[in-house]
Amino acid sequence: MTVFLLPNITNCGNRVQQLAAQIADIQLNTSTLSDDIQAQCARAKPFLHRIAQDAGYSTLDEYVNAAMAELSKAEKGRLLNVRKGFEAYRWYGGVFDPVVEIFTTTLLYVGYGIRTRRGSVNLTSKLQIPTSDALSLTSNGWQHVAEEFQPQTSIESNTIRNLVVGVAVGAILVCTAEAFYNGARRRRQLQHEIRELCCRRFRVKKIAQKAFAVYSLFGHARAILSDYDDYAEDVKNGEVTEQYVQRKMEAKHRKAVDELKMMEDTDKLSDQKIWNDLSAIDRNAGAWTDDDPTLHQIQDWLQEHGDDPRN
Numbered sequence: 193m194t195v196f197l198l199p200n201i202t203n204c205g206n207r208v209q210q211l212a213a214q215i216a217d218i219q220l221n222t223s224t225l226s227d228d229i230q231a232q233c234a235r236a237k238p239f240l241h242r243i244a245q246d247a248g249y250s251t252l253d254e255y256v257n258a259a260m261a262e263l264s265k266a267e268k269g270r271l272l273n274v275r276k277g278f279e280a281y282r283w284y285g286g287v288f289d290p291v292v293e294i295f296t297t298t299l300l301y302v303g304y305g306i307r308t309r310r311g312s313v314n315l316t317s318k319l320q321i322p323t324s325d326a327l328s329l330t331s332n333g334w335q336h337v338a339e340e341f342q343p344q345t346s347i348e349s350n351t352i353r354n355l356v357v358g359v360a361v362g363a364i365l366v367c368t369a370e371a372f373y374n375g376a377r378r379r380r381q382l383q384h385e386i387r388e389l390c391c392r393r394f395r396v397k398k399i400a401q402k403a404f405a406v407y408s409l410f411g412h413a414r415a416i417l418s419d420y421d422d423y424a425e426d427v428k429n430g431e432v433t434e435q436y437v438q439r440k441m442e443a444k445h446r447k448a449v450d451e452l453k454m455m456e457d458t459d460k461l462s463d464q465k466i467w468n469d470l471s472a473i474d475r476n477a478g479a480w481t482d483d484d485p486t487l488h489q490i491q492d493w494l495q496e497h498g499d500d501p502r503n
Contacts (some may be wrong), residue, residue, distance in 0.1 A: 203480040206383035210479060211389035212271045215263045215396055222259040222400045226252060240413035243445060244406045249450040255333055255403035261501045262396040271385070368463045386483045391493040395501065397466050405455050412448035416441050463491060 229237055229252070241251040250258075423437040459465055467487045474481055485493070 199480065200480075201379045201382065202268065204379055204386060204483060207384055207480050207483065208271065208385045208389065210477070211386065211393055212263065212268065214473070215389065215393050216268065216391070218396050218400050219259050219263060222396075222403050223255055224257045225403055229407070229410060232410075233417070234419045236410065236413040239416045240406065240410055243409050243448045243452060245411060246445070247449045248456075249402060249406055249452065253407045254401055255399050255406065258500050258502055259396050259399045262392055262399070291449070305408060344420075383483045387485050387489075390484050391490050391497070392501070393497065394466060394470065394490050395494060395497075396461075397470060398499065399467060401461050405452060409448045409452055412444060412451070416444050416448075419444065463487065 231241070237252075241253075244251050352363055418442050419437065423440075426432045427434050427437060455461060463485070467490075472485075473479075
């Protein structure tokens with residue numbers, strides 16, 4: 193009954209789970225960047241941080257921490273409970289609806305039986321059939337029949353039949369209204385979760401894109417560190433001056449900074465690019481997106497909530 197009245201409630205629940213899983217995947221992929229640098233060459237990280245800051249970015253560690261704050265363990269647990277509650281609601285409806293149908297069908301059958309009984313009594317009385325024959329005619333489901341027709345029997349049977357049918361119809365209306373109300377309330381909750389998670393997925397994707405942009409300059413940071421190591425002994429021996437080494441390192445630093453700034457100028461990190469990437473992911477996954485917000489709505493949400501979930 194609930195699924196019939198609100199056919200999209202299943203799609204809403206699936207979409208909530210899908211969005212939460214995508215956010216978790218983005219968080220995981222972003223966290224591996226810092227781990228990778230730590231494993232390859234931790235000493236190059238300060239040089240990478242300086243490149244990012246001079247280009248107007250945050251450091252890689254700050255982006256990683258921001259991404260991990262987008263969906264905390266507690267929130268993942270809450271979303272998991274939303275999903276479990278949705279499944280429990282479907283289970284409740286799946287068990288409850290057949291019970292209602294059986295109950296109402298039984299009441300209607302009983303009402304029909306009373307009507308049939310009344311007809312049998314009227315027939316035996318009008319035709320003046322002996323009581324023994326009347327018993328045989330009305331023996332299907334009934335053990336006794338009055339020996340002679342009494343008008344009040346028909347009235348009482350009619351009253352009971354109407355009462356039974358009224359109870360059955362009332363039960364159907366009440367159960368339908370309850371299923372619709374609970375289903376509509378659950379759907380509104382899921383729709384709110386979808387809109388919220390779409391915006392948060394966009395934000396964490398934007399953070400991740402910037403983190404990957406900074407990470408792409410890791411090779412430049414290592415080259416700067418290599419110059420520092422290569423000339424350290426020469427400076428110590430007086431073969432080259434420290435100013436010479438600084439100028440050489442600074443030239444590579446400026447090249448890396450300009451390259452990082454260029455990524456922003458070429459719209460590689462623009463909202464439209466991120467929107468297109470996420471839309472492509474949804475299309476490839478065959479995602480149900482009827483309740484997803486538009487890019488403009490997401491931008492309004494970011495304007496209100498900020499680009500950093502920690503703020």
